[in-house]
Amino acid sequence: MTFFKQAGAIFWKDVLTEFRTKDALTSMLLFGLLVILMFHFAFEPDSMETERFGPGLLWMTFLFAGLLGMNRAFAGERENDGLQGLKLAPISWGAIYLGKMLANLCFMLLVEAVILFCFALFFNFDLLPRLGWMCGITLLGTLGFASIGTILAAVSMNTRMSDVMLPILLLPIALPVVIGAVESTAAIFTDPPGEALGFWVKFLVAFNIIFITLPLMVFEYVLEE
């Protein structure tokens, strides 16, 4: 229980800091909206086109917007050596990971909600009948991405050109979650939902279990000097 309280304290600190500065949220949101807007003008898609490339477009926007936020995940800890302060506290360093991962997840979900709404608006896409599934898949996909992204943000934090290093490390490892998220989204974009939906949702659940448990176990070694 103490572990979750400590993770909760770190989560709350990150949320409070972000809502004061709005550094990550602003850049993520602007980037996401610009991509949706640019694709809207580039393609002017009909409903068939939206079904075909909509899932890919949505998830690419989610992921690249998420990357911007992920790069900021440990930036606040670099100022005044905040990470040292966290490491000096009598807590499992896994709680640092969990708190930061939940904060990243929260920011990404907020931005994705806005992007999804704009996507439906600009692409004349009827989201309402699929809203439940869409929320579930977005949550699963984002959870997987945030769990890998947070640990890799910690790894890349102390490297030269960490902003460049993070996508180079993250995108190949996150490929399974991208495939799972795009495929399951594609399955719900058709009416009725495709048969593959069940498989890809299970795939995402399994991926999340592995990629939340593993970083919790190895995060101590990532922060170790």
Next chain:
Amino acid sequence: MVDAPVVRLDKVEKWFGRTSALQGVDLTVQPGEFLVFLGRNGAGKSTLLRVVARLVRPNSGSVEICGIDVLRHPEAGREKLGFVAHTSFLYRNLTAFENLRFFARLYGLSDAEDRIHKVLCWVGLENSAQRTIYGFSRGMQQRLSIARATLHDPQILLLDEPFSGLDLEASELLGEWLESFVANGKTVLMATHDLEQGLQSARRWAFVDQGKIADELSGTDADIRDQYKRFLKEKRRDVF
């Protein structure tokens, strides 16, 4: 009867790649001692403190804090420690109160509000509690950093160049706080390259060189100044 040591290091070695940072360090510190590690930049003083805090895992040797093996139980060991460095470990977009409340939660303090109020009064920042530390001067940040480090009433305070960047008044205040901390039976370990800062408050001085405690200095302030200068001169001769 001699008290059990609060800090005990036994043959501690630390390597960063091929560079040896600590070479077989043995150290015993009793409760209520104020020990200063003196030495040039890169001598291994900071690494030594970081090993005690278990921020760095030594390659070999053992480290005990208040009888706790910190290599096996780092969290239990850190509970006994407060750490003040030249950086504050604080979040500039949070207020002084929010910063302390955050650390109080991490330390699982049940009477957080009372303690925060107490330490803020102690460091003279009670009127700035609701200000974000963005606008704090270096001295104010360092005072808040001391409040953060002592919030959980640690047995041992580790200080890594805590006077760096402080003006005269803030330095004097910090010196007074450290003396009152030791007067309460607590232990202080401080790393500095500034002999005069070390002389002001410490009772015991150790000269760190090339990752080893090369010598322990003793006597009057003048004696220690002489020994320290002689030591530095010898080391310079070794280099050239």
